[in-house]
Amino acid sequence: MRDLLLIFALALGAALVVGAAGALLLRRLRRASITVHLYVLLATTVLAVVGGVVVVAEEMFLSRHDLEVVLITVAAAAAVSVAIGGHSGRRLAAAAVWADQARQRERQLEKGRRDLVAWVSHDLRTPLAGLRAMAEALEDGVVHDPETVGDYHRRIRVETDRMTRLVDDLFELSRINAGALRLSLTAVPLGEVVSDALASTAPLAAARGIRLVAAESGWPTVVASEPELARVVGNLLLNAVRYTPEDGTVRIEAGRERDAAWLAVTDTCGGIPTADLPRLFDVAFRGEPARTPGQAGGGGSASGGLGLAIVHGLVEAHGGRVDVANIGGGCRFVVRLTAAAPA
Known part of the structure; x- marks a missing residue:
């Protein structure tokens, strides 16, 4: 022992x-x-x-x-x-x-969903209240003169269009997140897509005195789904115009590097806070000032903070990449996609 x-x-x-x-x-x-x-x-x-x-x-x-x-x-x-x-x-x-x-990603997604519901509810509440007030005024005969009645009708149509865009953005984002987006990839001339987007954005830019400048040549052909690519370009231009001060400039150009094509939208918004850059493509993130209606030009609040999130989702669905960086006096968004083979 x-x-x-x-x-x-x-x-x-x-x-x-x-x-x-x-x-x-x-x-x-x-x-x-x-x-x-x-x-x-x-x-x-x-x-x-x-x-x-x-x-x-x-x-x-x-x-x-x-x-x-x-x-x-x-x-x-x-x-x-x-x-x-x-x-x-x-x-x-x-x-x-x-x-x-x-678990961290799940918590972030849950927080994003809560923020999205809160911000969309906020963005819908204001136009709905205005629509109700104008409809009641017309129904009760509070306004009689044709000019005021016509102005009410115009404002009702404008607010309806804003809510329609918001609902469309929500539907597009849900398709992206659910993996239900089906792309029909073809060779798309980027110059034609940009030309259509410029025509759609020109009235808002003209109303705010913002110059739209596009390169005269160098537009490559990319492998993309044309409707989704048009949405990407349109959202980037609209975002740039909304946050560029009056008498500013929004420039769009493109080029080709080997098998990749790039599209750049540059504005004179004054730059984005460095802390906001990593979150710029997050759902419903618009930065603190943009959450108040009227801060962004052209009724930016109607976008619900979804425009750039949709751009990010659509570009990734194409197998591409979108980046943003501050440059002198503004910021620059760069989209990179696969270039189509020369005919």
């Missing part, structure tokens, strides 16, 4: 020495990656067993040959234990990190 207690004490002492060294090493490596921590922990556990076996074997007065056999056996078991434990531990650590990232 005394021999067994002695063996236990010797093995425990050796294991404690190794465990203390491992704990000290883990403390020094507390800023290291989880993989490093995992391997240090495994090595400490295995070396504690090896240390106990070696100390006990020495005290048992084994022959040199027998001691070598014991050490080789323990070393082989230790190597297998570290290898299998490390592989399994890395998989478990990766799964834990992935699960944590998934």
